[in-house]
Structures are given as structure tokens and as C-alpha cells.
Amino acid sequence: MYQSIILNLLGKGRNEIDSIINSLKEEKTALLEDDGTFWIIVDNRLENGELEVNSFYVAEKFTEFKLKNIILVPDFNKNEKITVFANSTFEILFYSKKERYFFNKDPIREKHIWKDVEWGKRKKNYHPLGKDPGNVWLKTEDDGKANITEHILVSLEESVKRIIKSATKEQSKCLLIGFKKKLKILNKGVTIEYE
Numbered sequence: 001m002y003q004s005i006i007l008n009l010l011g012k013g014r015n016e017i018d019s020i021i022n023s024l025k026e027e028k029t030a031l032l033e034d035d036g037t038f039w040i041i042v043d044n045r046l047e048n049g050e051l052e053v054n055s056f057y058v059a060e061k062f063t064e065f066k067l068k069n070i071i072l073v074p075d076f077n078k079n080e081k082i083t084v085f086a087n088s089t090f091e092i093l094f095y096s097k098k099e100r101y102f103f104n105k106d107p108i109r110e111k112h113i114w115k116d117v118e119w120g121k122r123k124k125n126y127h128p129l130g131k132d133p134g135n136v137w138l139k140t141e142d143d144g145k146a147n148i149t150e151h152i153l154v155s156l157e158e159s160v161k162r163i164i165k166s167a168t169k170e171q172s173k174c175l176l177i178g179f180k181k182k183l184k185i186l187n188k189g190v191t192i193e194y195e
Contacts (some may be wrong), residue, residue: 001033003102003172006163008179009042010090014052020178021061028175035102037167038065041156043090055091065095073137073159092159107165108133113142137162157183164190
């Protein structure tokens with residue numbers, strides 16, 4: 001049984017997506033722990049002159065799971081012009097199998113940039129392990145005075161690492177489907193399998 005399953009659908013068209021989803025639903029989702037999570041990485045594309053918003057398309061296919069969030073990941077290196085605007089993002093659909101599921105945000109928290117400069121030093125506003133990464137995964141650097149000096153992209157590999165860190169328990173298993181190469185992911189006590 002898997003604590004998490006991560007499916008990579010980047011660059012796939014609707015016919016491929018349908019084929020993958022149909023086989024996955026029947027075979028793999030039954031292998032997910034009751035408190036497990038299921039993550040689908042997808043992007044939008046232009047097909048026959050029309051924009052395919054694949055995140056919404058995929059979300060409608062998995063109604064038996066609980067959609068918890070959609071994470072937006074900027075990818076400025078992609079920057080392909082598919083419509084009036086350049087397509088510079090991919091999305092991660094975050095599902096749980098049941099209403100109660102395992103998820104620990106603490107390992108993926110980021111440093112606070114306002115904590116030491118905010119008026120009044122309101123400790124209640126700041127988690128001691130860092131700020132919530134939110135559902136837009138784009139890191140920032142600052143000058144120590146709460147001025148953002150740089151935006152740092154979170155790569156596909158780093159996104160998968162974040163998912164594994166937050167959605168798997170020690171001694172559990174995670175299945176990665178649709179990745180062209182094995183990612184350099186080391187997470188203590190978690191077994192990573194590929195398909």
C-alpha cells in the first residue's frame with residue numbers, strides 16, 4: 001500500500017490523459033492507504049487552436065477523491081506561448097482518499113521575511129518553523145528588512161520532494177508515475193517506487 005501516489009501528466013493531451021486516468025483508477029488507486037494522498041501534476045496546452053485547461057479537466061475525472069487544493073507552480077523556463085499570454089506554470093492537484101488523511105506542512109515551511117521587522121513583533125503571527133508555503137510555490141529571498149530581492153523557482157523535482165516530505169510518513173511508500181527519469185529524492189524512511 002502507498003501513502004502517496006504522484007502522477008505526472010505534464011505535456012499530455014486529453015486523449016493521453018483519459019487513457020492514463022482510466023488505467024490508474026482501476027489499478028493503482030486501490031493501492032492507496034486510507035489516510036493517503038494522491039497528487040496529479042498537469043499543465044495547460046493549446047490543441048487545435050483551443051486552450052485545454054487540463055487541471056479542471058482532470059479535477060472533474062476524480063470525483064471519488066476529495067480535492068483539497070490546487071497548487072500553482074511558476075515555471076518561467078517553460079515560457080511557451082500557447083494563447084495570448086505565455087504559459088509559465090504547471091498545477092498540482094492535491095487529493096485525499098478519505099476525509100481524514102495524513103499531511104504535515106512543517107517540513108516544507110519557508111523562512112519568514114517579515115518576522116524581525118514587523119512593527120510590534122507580533123509572535124502570534126509567526127509559526128516558529130516558518131511560514132506556510134501557500135498554494136503558489138515560489139520561494140523568495142529578501143534583504144533582511146522584508147524587501148523581496150529575488151524570486152526563486154521551485155522545480156518539478158523540488159515540487160515532488162515537497163509533496164513527499166509533507167505527505168508521507170516514515171516507513172511508508174510513495175509511487176511516482178509518469179516520470180521520464182528517476183528523481184534525486186532522499187526522504188528518510190520512505191520507499192520511492194517508479195512506474
